[in-house]
Amino acid sequence: MADSLKDKLDQVLLNVQKPARYIGGELNSVIKDKQDVDIRFAFCFPDTYEVGMSHLGMKILYSLLNDRDDVWCERVFAPWLDFEEQMKKHNIPLYGLESLEPLSEFDIIGFTLQYELSFTNILNMLKLGNVPLLCSERKGLKNLVVAGGPCACNPEPLVDFIDLFMLGEGEEVMHELMDLYKASVKANDTKETFLQKASQIGGVYVPSLYDVTYNEDGTIKEIIAKENAPLPVQKRIIKDFDSVYYPEKFIVPFIGTVHDRAIVEVLRGCIRGCRFCQAGFLYRPFREKNSDTLIKNGKSLCETTGYEEISLSSLSTSDYSQLESLLTEFIDYTNDNQVNLTLPSLRVDNFSEELLEKIASVRKSGLTFAPEAGTQRLRDVINKNVLESDVLNSCTIAFAGGYTSVKLYFMLGLPTETLDDIKGIIELAQKVVNAYYEMENRPKGKGVQVTVSVSTFVPKPFTPFQYEPQDTLEMIDEKQKHLVQSVTSKKINVKYHDSKTSVLEAVFARGDRRLGKVMLKAYQDGCYFDSWDECFHYGKWMKAFEECGIDPAFYANRKRSYEEVLPWSHLDYGVSERFLQNEHQKAVASTTTKNCRLQCSACGANKLLGGACFEY
Amino acid sequence: MNTKQIPISEMINIRVFYNKKSRAKYISHLDITRCMQRALKRAGLPIWYTEGFNPHIYLTFALPLSLGYESESESMDLRLVTEVPFEEVKDCLNRALPPDIRVTKVQLQKNKPDVIKTALYEITLKSDTVTGQVLKDCLDHMFSEEKIEVVKKTKKGNKMIDIKPDLEIQSIEVLDYAIHIELIASAGIEKNINPTLMTDELIGKYNLEDIQTSVMRKAIYDANGNEFE
Ligand code: SF4
Numbered sequence: 001m002a003d004s005l006k007d008k009l010d011q012v013l014l015n016v017q018k019p020a021r022y023i024g025g026e027l028n029s030v031i032k033d034k035q036d037v038d039i040r041f042a043f044c045f046p047d048t049y050e051v052g053m054s055h056l057g058m059k060i061l062y063s064l065l066n067d068r069d070d071v072w073c074e075r076v077f078a079p080w081l082d083f084e085e086q087m088k089k090h091n092i093p094l095y096g097l098e099s100l101e102p103l104s105e106f107d108i109i110g111f112t113l114q115y116e117l118s119f120t121n122i123l124n125m126l127k128l129g130n131v132p133l134l135c136s137e138r139k140g141l142k143n144l145v146v147a148g149g150p151c152a153c154n155p156e157p158l159v160d161f162i163d164l165f166m167l168g169e170g171e172e173v174m175h176e177l178m179d180l181y182k183a184s185v186k187a188n189d190t191k192e193t194f195l196q197k198a199s200q201i202g203g204v205y206v207p208s209l210y211d212v213t214y215n216e217d218g219t220i221k222e223i224i225a226k227e228n229a230p231l232p233v234q235k236r237i238i239k240d241f242d243s244v245y246y247p248e249k250f251i252v253p254f255i256g257t258v259h260d261r262a263i264v265e266v267l268r269g270c271i272r273g274c275r276f277c278q279a280g281f282l283y284r285p286f287r288e289k290n291s292d293t294l295i296k297n298g299k300s301l302c303e304t305t306g307y308e309e310i311s312l313s314s315l316s317t318s319d320y321s322q323l324e325s326l327l328t329e330f331i332d333y334t335n336d337n338q339v340n341l342t343l344p345s346l347r348v349d350n351f352s353e354e355l356l357e358k359i360a361s362v363r364k365s366g367l368t369f370a371p372e373a374g375t376q377r378l379r380d381v382i383n384k385n386v387l388e389s390d391v392l393n394s395c396t397i398a399f400a401g402g403y404t405s406v407k408l409y410f411m412l413g414l415p416t417e418t419l420d421d422i423k424g425i426i427e428l429a430q431k432v433v434n435a436y437y438e439m440e441n442r443p444k445g446k447g448v449q450v451t452v453s454v455s456t457f458v459p460k461p462f463t464p465f466q467y468e469p470q471d472t473l474e475m476i477d478e479k480q481k482h483l484v485q486s487v488t489s490k491k492i493n494v495k496y497h498d499s500k501t502s503v504l505e506a507v508f509a510r511g512d513r514r515l516g517k518v519m520l521k522a523y524q525d526g527c528y529f530d531s532w533d534e535c536f537h538y539g540k541w542m543k544a545f546e547e548c549g550i551d552p553a554f555y556a557n558r559k560r561s562y563e564e565v566l567p568w569s570h571l572d573y574g575v576s577e578r579f580l581q582n583e584h585q586k587a588v589a590s591t592t593t594k595n596c597r598l599q600c601s602a603c604g605a606n607k608l609l610g611g612a613c614f615e616y
Numbered sequence: 617m618n619t620k621q622i623p624i625s626e627m628i629n630i631r632v633f634y635n636k637k638s639r640a641k642y643i644s645h646l647d648i649t650r651c652m653q654r655a656l657k658r659a660g661l662p663i664w665y666t667e668g669f670n671p672h673i674y675l676t677f678a679l680p681l682s683l684g685y686e687s688e689s690e691s692m693d694l695r696l697v698t699e700v701p702f703e704e705v706k707d708c709l710n711r712a713l714p715p716d717i718r719v720t721k722v723q724l725q726k727n728k729p730d731v732i733k734t735a736l737y738e739i740t741l742k743s744d745t746v747t748g749q750v751l752k753d754c755l756d757h758m759f760s761e762e763k764i765e766v767v768k769k770t771k772k773g774n775k776m777i778d779i780k781p782d783l784e785i786q787s788i789e790v791l792d793y794a795i796h797i798e799l800i801a802s803a804g805i806e807k808n809i810n811p812t813l814m815t816d817e818l819i820g821k822y823n824l825e826d827i828q829t830s831v832m833r834k835a836i837y838d839a840n841g842n843e844f845e
Binding site for chain 1: 638639640643644647648651653654655656657658660665670672683684712713714715716830
């Protein structure tokens with residue numbers, strides 16, 4: 001075929017950076033005959049190839065879908081600006097990397113929602129794929145647009161563009177949805193009929209089946225379900241996590257990606273309950289795999305990819321109950337097979353001597369700690385169970401082991417924060433510096449470098465801080481200045497990010513349906529790749545808000561009462577509102593909550609498993 | 617597998633020849649190294665790893681290939697710590713490689729990469745508007761001149777070089793709107809002339825528009841015109 005997409009690509013790919021990210025053909029990518037399948041599924045990651053290819057969820061669902069004979073799942077990423085320009089110039093639509101066929105050819109187009117600032121890339125990808133942006137413009141079952149991932153916990157800003165959302169974990173619901181889609185196509189169902197049927201699948205949220213009304217002050221009055229749609233919609237969860245589907249192979253990219261290695265998923269959920277951390281609440285309850293399963297997963301991946309590195313994925317690997325046996329066996333395997341095991345910082349207090357020695361032989365990633373707040377008072381507010389002595393002890397051990405630089409992560413703008421807490425950040429960093437110089441046999445002539453990396457706090461749905469206002473830009477600027485002025489030593493290096501992106505993140509994290517038009521307007525004005533500094537246009541965004549008559553401060557900087565109907569109040573992630581309110585009050589009173597393994601705090605998530613989370 | 621005790625003298629130095637075509641032409645030389653290391657690892661062959669803190673597969677390539685070129689004559693050298701029939705090495709590797717990279721031959725290293733002096737390329741120029749005859753006439757005209765001066769980008773900046781002495785056209789096949797050229801160009805560590813230098817000059821000099829160029833490396837030769845083995 002003279003003008004096939006492949007020929008066109010051959011004309012332009014050498015004009016762009018890293019062409020390998022646009023051509024597929026990697027080892028373990030799946031090629032099928034399109035005549036042999038019922039459903040063509042485009043798995044879209046709304047960011048660059050390097051970011052998307054590092055994402056574990058995508059690898060899992062790609063393999064899971066392709067293991068079905070009736071589905072062919074392909075990958076689609078957001079093209080970088082240089083390639084996008086070439087695509088427009090040469091009339092190349094966005095396409096699937098496996099078949100090199102246009103996005104508009106696909107039956108189902110699925111997006112994974114990992115962070116709010118990737119939302120506009122969804123619009124750009126649909127547009128580049130010649131797929132109508134609005135749900136209302138896509139009439140039939142073809143080009144059904146679906147989404148899942150953590151940001152689906154408040155999908156309201158996206159409901160104009162996405163036909164249905166899958167809440168929670170995707171491994172089971174994805175199969176159910178594929179079966180239904182296939183049956184609906186066979187039965188010649190209309191899109192409306194299909195969506196009505198889909199809403200009956202557990203974990204599927206069809207926004208068009210819910211009406212939202214508003215009060216005069218702009219808050220939500222009521223959310224009503226229509227046509228038998230469930231209220232609330234409960235997220236899906238894998239009850240038996242040890243036997244959940246896990247890929248035997250990963251696609252091996254040609255170019256380096258952010259995480260280019262084998263990964264085993266140790267556990268889901270988190271026992272800790274840090275009050276700012278959305279993931280900690282969204283993925284409850286805590287579940288883990290047996291170490292045998294993990295070893296099997298890891299070996300299979302190493303053998304099928306040839307990767308020279310493997311890492312353990314979880315929210316908190318130190319909390320894995322079989323850590324000692326897992327590490328013992330894994331380190332033996334990786335040492336024998338020229339594979340590097342990447343370990344996160346671990347609490348190692350009760351390990352055997354032998355294992356400690358083995359761990360010491362493993363290359364560690366850089367030394368990082370996340371105290372998140374500068375004073376014990378504020379750490380109690382956020383329920384971050386890290387003591388100053390924990391940080392100092394770990395640093396001292398690391399310094400003795402030859403480390404000379406440490407990175408400490410903090411947040412600015414946490415609820416109840418005062419200027420003293422900010423000064424406390426620098427004081428803690430200074431104590432780390434002092435710990436180095438107090439060490440008797442420290443390496444001669446070598447200094448220490450402590451990097452303080454500060455991000456801006458964003459209140460998120462399904463956390464106890466969902467009621468809290470975000471600091472205004474002015475307040476954050478003021479606090480950043482105070483932080484920098486507090487620096488007492490040249491050994492301390494402060495890094496912070498432009499807080500303007502955090503404002504947008506806060507607006508969309510807790511936004512409602514009225515934001516769809518702002519997003520569309522900003523996108524049409526050229527806003528996408530918002531998480532990339534060089535592409536972020538704060539002015540254009542503010543203009544879009546103004547033109548739509550919407551005040552971003554209403555979403556970002558307003559305190560919500562416990563009585564307010566929140567935009568996501570018709571969605572159920574297991575954790576009860578009463579628990580979140582209770583945690584919020586405890587936060588304000590700087591009272592901590594015990595972790596789930598020590599004591600159940602009755603958050604409500606155990607109902608998803610149908611029993612207690614732990615035996616005490 | 618512990619391979620560290622085996623003396624280098626007992627290792628088997630092999631040369632693996634492979635094709636790199638279609639989608640694989642977009643893999644850069646740097647990335648091909650990693651791609652091959654992983655393939656070797658997957659293949660489960662008794663490969664020698666370098667020693668030290670961060671052992672890696674010992675692997676060298678005879679002649680880097682430009683990004684975007686296809687090739688039928690790539691080769692890489694590596695060491696086996698125990699004997700494996702060459703056919704088996706080939707089959708194992710082909711099972712482990714992505715579809716657009718195929719091993720064609722495995723053998724002992726007969727000569728060193730520094731014997732390489734030239735390479736044979738097949739170049740296709742294709743167009744929607746310019747006929748093959750016009751393309752051939754332009755090419756003939758360019759080669760009838762005393763020099764073919766082109767700008768070569770180097771680390772120290774651009775400089776003008778005459779590439780005519782480094783090029784030798786073997787054959788030209790004229791199609792309706794395309795030509796195939798077989799070209800021998802200097803190659804190797806001393807002087808490596810990229811055929812794109814010639815095609816870019818042709819396109820620029822005669823204002824040829826909408827030309828698509830594709831290049832395939834067909835063979836690599838020593839000073840006597842014998843194939844690199
Ligand atoms: S129900 Fe109890 S143990 Fe289970 S996640 Fe909630 S607080 Fe933790």
